[in-house]
Amino acid sequence: RTLAGWDGEGVRLTPMQVGVVDLFATASDHVAMSDAWRMRIAPLRDASTDAGLPPLPSLATILRPYQRRGHAWLTTRLSGGIGGILADDMGLGKTVQILSAVAALRAHAGESSPVLVVVPTSVVGVWIDQARTFTPALEVRAVKETATRRGTTIREEVENADIVVTSYTLARLESEQWSQVRLGGLVIDEAQAVKNPRTATYRALRDLDAPWKLAVSGTPIENSLSDLWSLLSLTCPGLLPPWETFQQQVRRPIENGSDPAMLARLSAYVAPFVLRRTKEEVAPDLPDKIVDVVRVDLGKEHRHIYDQFLARERARILDLLRDVDANRMSVLASITRLRQLALDPALVEESYAHVGSAKIEYLADRLDEIVPLGHQALVFSQFTSFLERIRHMLERRGISVVQLDGSTRGRAEVIEKFRSGQAQVFLISLKAGGSGLTLTEADYVYVMDPWWNPAAEEQAIDRAHRIGQTKKVNVYRMVATDTIEAKVVELQDRKRQLISSVMNGTGTGARLSEADLRGLLD
Known part of the structure; x- marks a missing residue:
């Protein structure tokens, strides 16, 4: 009325x-x-x-x-x-x-x-x-x-x-x-x-x-x-x-x-x-949180594999998007493979294991610099198989690592090993450890793959950036250039507008739509 x-x-x-x-x-x-x-x-x-x-x-x-x-x-x-x-x-x-x-x-x-x-x-x-x-x-x-x-x-x-x-x-x-x-x-x-x-x-x-x-x-x-x-x-x-x-x-x-x-x-x-x-x-007494977006270029062979897959799948996905509701699972499966390819081609095809991952190399090099200085780091990914590949690389370099994902047994022991300093790096599945943990021992956070839900990433970052943290927290969001990941970051920005609009009462907001899905393939 x-x-x-x-x-x-x-x-x-x-x-x-x-x-x-x-x-x-x-x-x-x-x-x-x-x-x-x-x-x-x-x-x-x-x-x-x-x-x-x-x-x-x-x-x-x-x-x-x-x-x-x-x-x-x-x-x-x-x-x-x-x-x-x-x-x-x-x-x-x-x-x-x-x-x-x-x-x-x-x-x-x-x-x-x-x-x-x-x-x-x-x-x-x-x-x-x-x-x-x-x-x-x-x-x-x-x-x-x-x-x-x-x-x-x-x-x-x-x-x-x-x-x-x-x-x-x-x-x-x-x-x-x-x-x-x-x-x-x-x-x-x-x-x-x-x-x-x-x-x-x-x-x-x-x-x-x-x-x-x-x-x-x-x-x-x-x-x-x-x-x-x-x-x-x-x-x-x-x-x-x-x-x-x-x-x-x-x-x-x-x-x-x-x-x-x-x-x-x-x-x-x-x-x-x-x-x-x-x-x-x-909470002005919280230490500063510095967030940097690190854009990593794919290697030559990696780029060739990614571009080939994109060219082959793009037309098929766009056709499926004509009826996005009926074909949603197929569309998301193809997009997931693209996201995995942007990380490491071996995640899609084991025969590509020799190609390597620019992101893993970058991460390992940075950890080689900070770990000897007494810093501890959290490394997040949505793909457990990618965390496993990171783990193998870091262990080969002599860096002590623990990992938490959906299959981890002895969760409390794993967490305590990191908190006590026995492990310098904590590899965490975004779904398994993105919330409910306090890990203020870490002052470096690496988000290895962007997700179109920015809230999930913020939750992960705040495992370290919490009340009780006494150090400056350095956050690195890793993005593979000229890949689907760059489009995902654009979607994150639009999602943040919606969240801010409703909570603060300003702005108009936006949401993930069919047009957004098409935009991921441009």
């Missing part, structure tokens, strides 16, 4: 719809509100408010000023049964802010039901360690196995617990048991994992009985505004329109740039329920 056509009937609003009141205020010369309503919504309008429950004395002394404000923002909302998204930059201590808020809720609000924290499998141990460090008085438990293996029910596991940590996989597999447990709250960490509302995991978390739900992600928008809708539909149900309405009336006009005013309205509407601070805004 438009304001112009309003007939004066009463409209029932909740504090979650404070944005509606603000829209009324901008469209009318006079909007009257009761003092009680003003007091109720005031904290929702101001992320810097000092309202909320006080932190425990043990935490009050260690929280940074911006973390104190984050604690106030969280407790103001959670104590009133209102959820949201904590979207601080990676490395700003989102976990400790949440732990502080949960501890305050337990101490001051009388909540006794357990808070469930759902995280990627690789981060379960991190949460347990952080909870025991910062909130030792809370009873914290981890559910790491199915009921068949552990021999207990979920209800038995959570009895007398303050915080229970489990993985996305187990939350989905045991969703029926979890849905029968009354929770004190739900924390969804690395929440970009549930950006697809059609998945069983999303439905499992949606159906949980909790007075508030909090999504935690440094990258709440990775590819599309649909990501934001998914997270807010979990944490603030009813705040945004239904899926189809949102797609037609909000997402598409914003992402195609046809309705800048809609972007401003969306940003204002979600602002009370999304808290995002960047390192530049709140």
Whole structure:
């Protein structure tokens, strides 16, 4: 219903719809509100408010000023049964802010039901360690196995617990048991994992009985505004329109740039329920992060192989793009082979092993310079086979290396070997170690292959560039010249515009489209 056509009937609003009141205020010369309503919504309008429950004395002394404000923002909302998204930059201590808020809720609000924290499998141990460090008085438990293996029910596991940590996989597999447990709250960490509302995991978390739900992600928008809708539909149900309405009336006009005013309205509407601070805004004591793009030329034979493959595949891929939805898997498979060829032709055909990789040579030469000086480095790639080839080269040069990918056993031992200085270089698969790790021992980061999701790269870089880092962090993004990688970097820049637009309320944004896929082959 438009304001112009309003007939004066009463409209029932909740504090979650404070944005509606603000829209009324901008469209009318006079909007009257009761003092009680003003007091109720005031904290929702101001992320810097000092309202909320006080932190425990043990935490009050260690929280940074911006973390104190984050604690106030969280407790103001959670104590009133209102959820949201904590979207601080990676490395700003989102976990400790949440732990502080949960501890305050337990101490001051009388909540006794357990808070469930759902995280990627690789981060379960991190949460347990952080909870025991910062909130030792809370009873914290981890559910790491199915009921068949552990021999207990979920209800038995959570009895007398303050915080229970489990993985996305187990939350989905045991969703029926979890849905029968009354929770004190739900924390969804690395929440970009549930950006697809059609998945069983999303439905499992949606159906949980909790007075508030909090999504935690440094990258709440990775590819599309649909990501934001998914997270807010979990944490603030009813705040945004239904899926189809949102797609037609909000997402598409914003992402195609046809309705800048809609972007401003969306940003204002979600602002009370999304808290995002960047390192530049709140952590000037972090050391500088220097990011350089290193453009590497392919060797002569490498270039010949790449150009031959591109010429052969380009026409076929462009033909497939006539029906991109039906042929998406085939298109992506060919594009993936092009990306692998830009790294090392041996990734596509073992008979090309003699050709070598300019990127590996460059990396090895740089590490030969910095490792003897006591520096440690993180090396990221999306391709495990490429990490293996890097590993062989570095070991031949006498550089101590550890590797973390989806097949790694003894993850904790591998991480400790690097942290203790026994290994100078940590090779990490972007998917296996792009989030949930703190590796501030490293002051050099090499991103060997660009990905069109810039948020994934930023997460990887922030394994080293985090609170606690005392050294300047040097980041090198490796790009093979005149290859598909250069086009991927262009896509990254456009994606950053979209993310910045929605979080800051400016700009028009852009998204990956059929035209973008065609552009990768130009």
